[in-house]
Amino acid sequence: MFSNGQSTFGLSLNGFAPVGELKKDSPGIWxxxxxxxxxxxxxxSPIHLGGMLGVTRYGSEVRDGWHGEDLGDVRIRRNNEMAYMLGLIRVKPPVSGNFQPYADFFGGFSYIATSAHFRDGPLKEEWDSVTDIDDFAMNYGFGGGLEIFINEFLSLDFNVKSIKSSSVEYLTPQSVSYNKTDEVYDLTVKKSRFDHLNFGFGIKLLMSEW
Known part of the structure; x- marks a missing residue:
């Protein structure tokens, strides 16, 4: 009833899973x-042009306690995150009814970083943060999804994306450890292609044709 290939604006919650070289080098991340x-x-036409912005956290590690004379007794949380900006070409075949499948083709870049955040305790305000490592990757990929129309203004959206990446340097929770003898963190920097799958569920606002 509502399926006529509308322009859309969507918000989605996503799951992240490593594949390929990334899964081989860092199978524990998610x-x-x-x-x-x-x-x-x-x-x-069935052709749509647009873009996508997103943020993914692929792991976090917390250590409370003594961190040497300089820092003292503090709480340090390290977040491993990726922010991405992708252009997209979307193809929506003509259909009838309330179900609209589509195919996506992506191209763009991502920023992958690990940052450490300092607090005096779990409920205390953050008083400092540093970036341990960051890198940029070029990305391309493809995906698909299914819109289920609620009414003429909204639809539910289920989607999956396979994203290929250039090689980047990065950290994971498993590649950071605290050296109690020297009272410093040992960082084992990894390097591989950051290929991954994204599984999404969200909602789309249906707009008039452009």
Whole structure:
């Protein structure tokens, strides 16, 4: 009833899973995040052009206690995160009814970083943060999804994305350890392609044709 290939603006919760070289080098990482995307229908055709922004956390590690004379007794949390910006081409075949499948093709880049955040305790305010390592990756990939129309303004969205990446340097929770003898953190920097799968569930706002 509502399926006519509309332009859309969407918000999605996402799961993250490593594949390929990343899974081989760092099988223990996993994560989740959120993203937003916008896609404009071109002249009533099945082709849509747009983009996607998102943030994913693929692991976190916390240590409370003594951190040497300089820091003392503090809480340090390290977050491993990826932010990405992707252009997209979306193809929506003409269908009838309340179900709209689609295919996506992506290209863009991501920023992958591990940052340490310092507090005096779990409920205390953060008083400092540092970036341990960061890197940029070029990305491309493809995906697909299914919209289920609620009414003429909204649809539920289920999607999956396979993202390929250039090689980057990164850390994981398993590659950071505290050396009690020297009272410093030992960081084992990894390097591999950051290929991954994204599984998403969200909602889309249906807009008029562009």
């Amino acid at each position: 994560g989740g995040g959120f993203s937003s995307d916008i896609a404009f229908q071109i002249n009533g």
